[in-house]
């Protein structure tokens with residue numbers, strides 16, 4: 608199963624919750640992330656779903672307590688983490704039966720099948736589907752790549768939303784949904800909040816129409832819109848403010864300090880980086896100008912800073928993830944850190 612680096616960048620533990628006393632968490636697989644301490648719920652039949660359970664304590668290990676059937680986590684700071692606390696013991700308790708996640712979800716060749724406890728929205732505008740592949744390599748991390756192999760992301764327009772005839776689910780009609788390492792579905796939940804679901808599917812089987820209640824499904828009326836390449840014109844203009852936001856959202860600041868220190872950070876500090884002379888591992892010396900910074904973010908293995916090692920905890924590639932405007936925004940932000 609794949610998850611984007613910005614969602615979980617330090618998977619550290621998994622807990623199977625097999626105790627009925629855990630309530631709605633029963634029968635789920637919980638995926639524990641250390642860096643931005645939180646727990647991600649992996650549901651049976653759903654290949655990945657984000658449940659927003661964030662913690663102030665760094666998380667390292669989770670378990671179900673046989674005495675009360677509840678899920679507990681322990682942890683302490685071992686490396687850059689955004690957690691406020693040094694250490695702690697916490698309990699995860701579901702307060703409501705409905706966490707806003709579908710109870711079942713899967714990508715079929717005809718589109719995405721979703722089943723919620725409550726009614727699902729029938730508005731195509733309430734769903735956004737994107738997808739990409741990763742490249743496996745000896746390097747740490749991967750950019751995002753379209754099905755034609757070029758860096759980038761594909762959006763799959765949802766043509767229609769069809770409610771199952773006798774079932775509970777809905778089908779987001781997306782003609783010719785092909786297998787992808789990473790599907791990202793954003794949807795509006797019952798409280799009108801945008802949520803995200805992630806799928807990894809190496810196959811997209813055809814929809815079991817009878818079993819899921821789509822016997823009368825007629826796809827011939829659907830205009831066969833195929834996937835679209837994301838248009839850069841929708842990208843927000845570059846700004847320092849956006850650069851700061853990206854650095855936080857993508858977790859750069861977990862590895863790079865802003866104040867000149869390196870303690871607890873796996874990467875070099877960003878303070879005074881712009882315009883400085885960088886000594887690289889292979890002996891070259893280069894000025895950290897705009898071109899260098901863009902390359903450092905897209906192809907980190909090209910210029911490794913002296914004293915650093917490209918590998919686990921190293922700089923991941925953000926190729927296909929950032930637009931040119933994003934790179935410009937990050938550069939503006941780095942520039943401001945004198």
Ligand code: HEC
Nearest residue numbers: 857858859862873874875903907910911912915920921922
């Ligand atoms: C998991 C840790 C990690 C994360 C996350 C990370 N970096 Fe890095 N970064 C490193 C390491 C380690 C290096 C030094 C090795 C190298 O140069 O490739 C580095 C190097 C760099 C450099 C060159 C620095 C120099 O001193 O010359 C830049 C620029 C940079 N990272 C930007 C970013 C940006 C922007 C992000 C977020 C979008 C980010 N990094 C996320 C670990 C990380």
